[in-house]
Amino acid sequence: MSERLHDVYVRLIRWYPSEWRELNGPAFIGVLLDQADAEHRDKPGTGEGLHLALAGLQTRLTRRERLSGVALAVLVTALAFSLFYVFVIAWAPGSSGGGFIGPFANPTILTAIALIGALFANLFGLGASARALCVLAAAAEVSAGILAATLLWPAGPGIAAWTIIAGLCLTSAVPRLGLHQAALLAAGTFATVAIVVAAQIAGGSFPEFLGVAAAASWAAPLIIGSGLALYVRHRLPSRAS
């Protein structure tokens, strides 16, 4: 009974960061098992799984850590680019229509706000929260780009803009980001942009699968998928301590 419950708890505490589990996992599971014994349980208590999940996520988001220097540099670049885009390219006071938010021609301002939040989170030592905000910023930018393409917002973020911004956001969200990884991800992002821009310039002479709408449909899953794969590989546990 105890062994089976032990395995269940090992699975449930995977919500906690791996470093935390390495340090506290066995003692923590020991207390959970002691409590289960005292309550004559052979399975987790009511709501215990949810409680462990929430506490684990809270531990992930509030632990004291900061982004690596490389990740911070990428984040600052993403913010600089998005602010340039928002205040120079998408700045259209007095206009209105689909996609407009206040004086801004499209919702990229929300991405910039999320990135500012990420910078502040990192400043206060909440590196995991900063990374989560970067992923959120990327998702917001990709969504805005796809909506702009499908709803035909005339001033919506173009595929080159949202690919660069989302790519940089996701790159900065990779845990323990090193210089080589950052260079590889940035190169991938800019290669995607180059292909798309080349397709736009060439217009009809390119095959249909390189058209703008089609490019959005393959570039978005590519970027989101790569980011998630890297996140899962580095952050979520593959084994319990």
Place this chain on the structure above:
Amino acid sequence: MRASTFWILLALARGRHHGYALIEEVRELSDDRVRLKVPTLYAALDRLARDGLVASDGDEIVDGRLRRYFKVTGEGEAKLTAEVGRMEAASQRARSTLGLTPRGKMA
């Protein structure tokens, strides 16, 4: 000071405890009013250790389970003493406001 912090520090002021014993001690000291969940206990212990108020005091293996003991630090005891003083002052002010007899004095 949070209620859980107060009770954990008070329980540890009585001596080193391992996780489950600490949960039970808090429950008894608080007359069954505070029942800590294991994740809540560990979140509090993480925070208190970070603030230097409690410290790990060794591990033991009992019946194949790892038990980690915790103890209150000098700083933790000082903080607890200050909190008790603050609570006493608040209690006296409340008694005075309500016209109740001060504790420890005969009417």
